[in-house]
Amino acid sequence: MKSYPITLKLRSQKIVIVGGGVIAERKLRKLLETGAIITLISPEITDLISTFVSEGKLTWKNKNFSKDDLTNAFIIIAATNSREVNQQVYEACNQTQLINVVDNPALSNFFVPSTFRRGKLEISVSTSGASPGLSKKIVEQLYTQFDDSYEWYLDFLADARSIIQERITEPKTRYRIQRNLLEPIFYELTRSQSVEERRELLEELLTNDGEFSRKP
């Protein structure tokens, strides 16, 4: 069976992390950016987790895991250093909950990919559990390739897309403009910060039935 990659919006969703070590901390750092309501269960926590707790970013329950900790959780991360406890977490969850058991891919119904963001661009890599280290390495390579300019480029593409949706009603023309918008010239003009020239070229597509008057 193949997995199904999705990106989740987690604002106000309940998340429970069991364990407070370095792996829990790594998963937590990313989750804190999502606006989720996070509870962490562990008798011990790292210094950084402790700082987050004192800043009010999550709730810490200073105790060992028990079954009732999972009530109403949408996502559960079992990240203790005990295989038995992680297995107990798995057994306590129900089939509608998303669970990631950090030392047992067979018990997890989702994995966390290696990710980086450039503004609206998000690149995620997974090896389906085969080699998380390789995922990280590939992401490091892509991070260099997709530099800061992609943040500006995506901002431009998003703005242009709303303009197109507002001004063009004919589906075929819309599609043609969207396709021509991805010609390298728009990226090059973004990179060189030639904003006025880029605006004129977009206007040309909008007023010329989605075509360039001459091939850029």
Ligand SMILES: C[C@@]1(CC(=O)O)C2=NC(=C\c3[nH]c(c(CCC(=O)O)c3CC(=O)O)Cc3[nH]c(c(CC(=O)O)c3CCC(=O)O)/C=C3\N/C(=C\2)[C@@H](CCC(=O)O)[C@]3(C)CC(=O)O)/[C@H]1CCC(=O)O
């Ligand atoms: C991508 C990343 C996301 C994140 O965790 O945030 C992530 N692992 C990362 C790093 C990493 N993990 C490990 C090493 C040491 C080298 C090595 O062992 O290979 C390194 C490298 C490092 O730390 O540098 C060890 C490890 N990982 C798992 C096991 C258990 C097992 O396989 O049985 C063990 C053995 C533990 C042990 O033996 O004790 C399991 C999983 N790790 C996954 C994700 C999922 C598969 C994703 C995929 O296939 O791509 C999966 C299945 C479940 C999950 O955790 O979601 C993150 C990179 C973050 C970044 O980009 O910076």
Ligand SMILES: NC(=O)c1ccc[n+]([C@@H]2O[C@H](COP(=O)([O-])OP(=O)(O)OC[C@H]3O[C@@H](n4cnc5c(N)ncnc54)[C@H](O)[C@@H]3O)[C@@H](O)[C@H]2O)c1
């Ligand atoms: N998935 C991954 O990416 C990945 C990567 C490396 C390691 N691992 C695995 O992750 C596991 C955790 O590693 P770590 O480095 O964070 O360990 P760690 O020793 O730093 O932390 C373990 C934490 O679990 C807590 N804990 C122990 N028993 C508990 C209980 N009954 N209830 C609640 N909390 C409890 C401890 O208080 C501690 O905070 C290891 O088993 C390792 O094999 C996973």
